[in-house]
Amino acid sequence: MESLSGRKKVLEQKPMNFWERIYLPAIFKGMGITFMHMFKKKETTYYPEQEREFSENWRGMHSLKRDENGKERCTACGLCALSCPAEAITMTSAERQKGEEHLYREEKYAAVYEINMLRCIFCGLCEEACPKEAIYLDGPIVPSEFLRKDFIYGKDKLVELSITDLAAQKGVLA
Amino acid sequence: MEIAFLIEKVAIVVILFVVTLTIAAYSTLAERKVAAFLQDRVGPDRAGPFGVFQPLADGGKMFFKEETTPNGANKWLFIAGPSLALLTSFLGSAVIPWGQSINFFGRIVPLQVTDINVGILYIFGVVSLGVYGIMIGGWASNNKYSLMGAIRGASQNISYEIAMGLSIIALLLCTNSLSFKVIAEQQHGINWNFWYQPLGFLIFLVCAFAETNRVPFDLPECETELIGGYNTEYSGFKMGAYMFAEYINMFVSSAVMATLYFGGYNYPGMDFVNLHLGPTWGPLVGVAVLLGKILAFIFFFMWVRWTVPRFRYDQLMNLGWKILIPLAIANIVVTACVITFFDKF
Ligand code: SF4
Numbered sequence: 001m002e003s004l005s006g007r008k009k010v011l012e013q014k015p016m017n018f019w020e021r022i023y024l025p026a027i028f029k030g031m032g033i034t035f036m037h038m039f040k041k042k043e044t045t046y047y048p049e050q051e052r053e054f055s056e057n058w059r060g061m062h063s064l065k066r067d068e069n070g071k072e073r074c075t076a077c078g079l080c081a082l083s084c085p086a087e088a089i090t091m092t093s094a095e096r097q098k099g100e101e102h103l104y105r106e107e108k109y110a111a112v113y114e115i116n117m118l119r120c121i122f123c124g125l126c127e128e129a130c131p132k133e134a135i136y137l138d139g140p141i142v143p144s145e146f147l148r149k150d151f152i153y154g155k156d157k158l159v160e161l162s163i164t165d166l167a168a169q170k171g172v173l174a
Numbered sequence: 175m176e177i178a179f180l181i182e183k184v185a186i187v188v189i190l191f192v193v194t195l196t197i198a199a200y201s202t203l204a205e206r207k208v209a210a211f212l213q214d215r216v217g218p219d220r221a222g223p224f225g226v227f228q229p230l231a232d233g234g235k236m237f238f239k240e241e242t243t244p245n246g247a248n249k250w251l252f253i254a255g256p257s258l259a260l261l262t263s264f265l266g267s268a269v270i271p272w273g274q275s276i277n278f279f280g281r282i283v284p285l286q287v288t289d290i291n292v293g294i295l296y297i298f299g300v301v302s303l304g305v306y307g308i309m310i311g312g313w314a315s316n317n318k319y320s321l322m323g324a325i326r327g328a329s330q331n332i333s334y335e336i337a338m339g340l341s342i343i344a345l346l347l348c349t350n351s352l353s354f355k356v357i358a359e360q361q362h363g364i365n366w367n368f369w370y371q372p373l374g375f376l377i378f379l380v381c382a383f384a385e386t387n388r389v390p391f392d393l394p395e396c397e398t399e400l401i402g403g404y405n406t407e408y409s410g411f412k413m414g415a416y417m418f419a420e421y422i423n424m425f426v427s428s429a430v431m432a433t434l435y436f437g438g439y440n441y442p443g444m445d446f447v448n449l450h451l452g453p454t455w456g457p458l459v460g461v462a463v464l465l466g467k468i469l470a471f472i473f474f475f476m477w478v479r480w481t482v483p484r485f486r487y488d489q490l491m492n493l494g495w496k497i498l499i500p501l502a503i504a505n506i507v508v509t510a511c512v513i514t515f516f517d518k519f
């Protein structure tokens with residue numbers, strides 16, 4: 001058929017010549033190529049000891065954020081759980097009592113907040129849904145465990161360290 | 175004297191057994207390491223330094239895995255398959271001369287389990303028995319993939335045995351002997367058969383790949399098409415037996431190739447070395463040389479595996495029947511003519 005675009009290329013299929021047909025030169029050439037790869041730089045990252053550099057929009061483990069005064073931002077609105085396509089998030093809300101203002105930013109807060117890391121597909125929709133900028137997927141790779149129950153991360157693992165905790169940790173290190 | 179003879183043979187058999195098993199075990203590690211290096215990776219390196227304990231870990235895993243037998247399988251044949259494969263793979267190494275006779279505390283010990291004067295025929299017999307392991311295992315599994323793998327294995331082995339035998343006949347015209355010991359002795363120094371039979375060696379090599387079911391001729395296993403072929407239904411230690419048999423086959427065929435074509439334990443300058451190291455240590459150097467050649471061949475097997483893709487079944491048959499057999503026959507005719515007219519060798 002006439003080519004309208006003029007870009008059509010007819011594939012040329014010459015019959016193989018003698019050297020191509022006996023196949024061996026091609027095999028030896030291929031073996032030479034693979035042999036050279038023995039001495040190339042290895043791409044392996046020795047994972048637990050070494051970590052690959054992550055890209056800027058990498059989505060890793062979740063962290064629940066605090067505001068500039070160290071109060072938890074999450075107000076247990078449940079939008080993240082609703083937006084989660086994998087149904088990985090669950091929470092129980094509670095009312096802020098008198099004297100807890102320094103802990104929670106809003107009057108309602110998440111008493112329990114759990115993410116099942118085996119269900120999570122790290123899509124980042126929870127991060128997008130959150131009206132309080134309380135959840136971000138800015139952590140490292142979720143580590144492996146032996147038991148399924150250990151993959152259900154509670155607030156102890158999710159909430160980022162408060163300034164006092166950080167100071168305490170620094171004090172220990174220093 | 176009889177007792178000493180018995181002890182000597184038992185010792186050689188035991189050493190050979192242990193060495194074969196060790197090499198087969200470490201071939202599994204080497205295979206993964208070679209694959210990794212050819213693909214710019216580093217391979218298993220967690221079990222011990224550079225992963226040297228990996229074979230032990232793999233072996234332990236094989237032992238503790240659950241073994242399943244399919245419901246419709248023939249229980250006896252299902253066990254007989256891997257056992258036979260393992261048994262026949264061990265048999266071949268009996269006739270390989272591992273070195274010159276060694277002077278061991280005043281006793282001349284030939285480093286060979288037994289010198290049959292038809293050693294080559296023996297090897298051929300054992301190698302063709304090897305296909306029974308695959309056949310029986312595939313048949314007993316009562317699974318169409320396994321059966322197809324087994325049938326492929328059988329027809330492939332039969333086809334390539336012919337070309338292999340023909341390539342050996344040309345070699346026999348040069349050596350005038352069927353005994354491995356004599357053939358090895360004839361190749362003193364660097365007078366290797368490879369220089370007289372390069373084409374024969376090439377044919378033998380291709381056939382060896384087919385006989386050991388290695389890539390590019392691994393059609394009986396063929397993960398992508400047959401899901402493992404004859405060993406689809408096997409698990410645990412029986413699976414391990416099949417895998418071991420494959421590596422031992424590789425070891426034995428490397429030894430046969432090294433002995434038949436690459437001088438076995440002979441190396442240039444061996445007289446000089448023997449003179450200086452004496453009749454005990456000199457032959458041991460020869461043994462080391464032979465082992466080095468075998469390891470080189472094993473590396474070659476692996477190197478090819480990670481380079482060349484698998485053949486299609488019709489290509490395999492075309493190569494065997496239409497190319498290798500005519501080539502081998504032509505090789506015999508040319509060799510015979512050269513010997514007759516020039517009275518060489
Ligand atoms: S990242 Fe996606 S899957 Fe994971 S918890 Fe958030 S919304 Fe659910």
Ligand code: SF4
Pocket residue numbers: 073074075076077078079080081129130131132133134135
């Ligand atoms: S993390 Fe954000 S979206 Fe989820 S419950 Fe808390 S405030 Fe709502």
